[in-house]
Amino acid sequence: MAFEGMTEAQAANEATTLRAKLNKWADEYYTYDSPSVEDAVYDQTYQRLVALETQFPQIVTTDSPTQKVGDHTLPGFTKVPHEIPMLSLGDVFSKEELGDFVNHLTTSDDVPFNYNCELKIDGLAISLKYENGILIQGSTRGNGQIGEDITRNLKTIKSIPRKLTRPINIEVRGECYMPKSSFAALNEERQNNGQAPFANPRNAAAGSLRQLDSRVTARRKLSTFMYNVANYDDLQTDTQSGLLEELKSLGFTINPSYQVAHSMADIDAYVDKYQELRDGLAYGIDGIVIKVNSLPLQRSLAATVKVPRWAIAFKFPPEEVQTVVRDIEWTV
Numbered sequence: 001m002a003f004e005g006m007t008e009a010q011a012a013n014e015a016t017t018l019r020a021k022l023n024k025w026a027d028e029y030y031t032y033d034s035p036s037v038e039d040a041v042y043d044q045t046y047q048r049l050v051a052l053e054t055q056f057p058q059i060v061t062t063d064s065p066t067q068k069v070g071d072h073t074l075p076g077f078t079k080v081p082h083e084i085p086m087l088s089l090g091d092v093f094s095k096e097e098l099g100d101f102v103n104h105l106t107t108s109d110d111v112p113f114n115y116n117c118e119l120k121i122d123g124l125a126i127s128l129k130y131e132n133g134i135l136i137q138g139s140t141r142g143n144g145q146i147g148e149d150i151t152r153n154l155k156t157i158k159s160i161p162r163k164l165t166r167p168i169n170i171e172v173r174g175e176c177y178m179p180k181s182s183f184a185a186l187n188e189e190r191q192n193n194g195q196a197p198f199a200n201p202r203n204a205a206a207g208s209l210r211q212l213d214s215r216v217t218a219r220r221k222l223s224t225f226m227y228n229v230a231n232y233d234d235l236q237t238d239t240q241s242g243l244l245e246e247l248k249s250l251g252f253t254i255n256p257s258y259q260v261a262h263s264m265a266d267i268d269a270y271v272d273k274y275q276e277l278r279d280g281l282a283y284g285i286d287g288i289v290i291k292v293n294s295l296p297l298q299r300s301l302a303a304t305v306k307v308p309r310w311a312i313a314f315k316f317p318p319e320e321v322q323t324v325v326r327d328i329e330w331t332v
């Protein structure tokens, strides 16, 4: 990141702005456990400041976040490499795009029209690793390749089984979320004791999971819906819908509102149904996930670098939740 043609004064000026942002975000994170930006934004901003101060050493100040001892990434959680990357879903925003995705897949790759429709829970993606049926590690998605070890916090969540009904080795992925009722109660409590409220249940879940003190996490009434398996081999089922039932039989909580679709009309009906029911659900959803139902076909379709070819997210417009407008002065 070279700063061609930048004068020292300009560098000093930008460094001052970056330091203020980083200090504010760190303060939000440590003091109010409600960071207003994702870690990746914090890290990118930090790296830019380091590059600026490296190129213009004379602008370094003693109070710069770069001068603090220790690792600049938010501490407290060890990093966890995901042997099988935790990818994100590709998004579509209209039924036409959704139809294009499904029809393209079904015709070109000889995929029978057999899709599993699921609610897209608006939470934080997590991965749970079990050995001989015992929970040994829980982690966040992180950047998809490297997550954070939050085992101790996930163990406080009642819907996450410590021990499965069968002693198998399995890595299961799903969503950790905060029910709407818990979110409302938490924000009321925070406002009563002068803390900044969380903007939405997703931020509240993220802030609650990255608590260094698990007792705080335990009080946050988080829950989970699991939906995927990283290593399929131990499973007896060969469909996505069957996988959900198998996860349930192992002791996981799955979202019961899934439905197999055999036509575009089925998919459209499911989308319309849950666009209607959305506001009345006990948890936030930000869309629908449509997946090829056959697991062998999922595997053969695999993924591009970033997203699976066998699944798509149909995104709803943002829900009209009454959130407190945060004084977000910064745009990165």
Ligand SMILES: NC(=O)c1cc2c(=O)c3cc(F)ccc3oc2nc1N
Pocket (backbone or CB within 6 Å): 086, 087, 088, 089, 118, 119, 120, 121, 122, 123, 125, 175, 227, 228, 289, 307, 308, 311
């Ligand atoms: N938020 C969700 O409720 C939800 C999320 C995902 C994913 O993020 C996801 C990511 C992949 F690379 C593959 C499948 C997935 O399936 C998923 N299924 C769901 N129901």
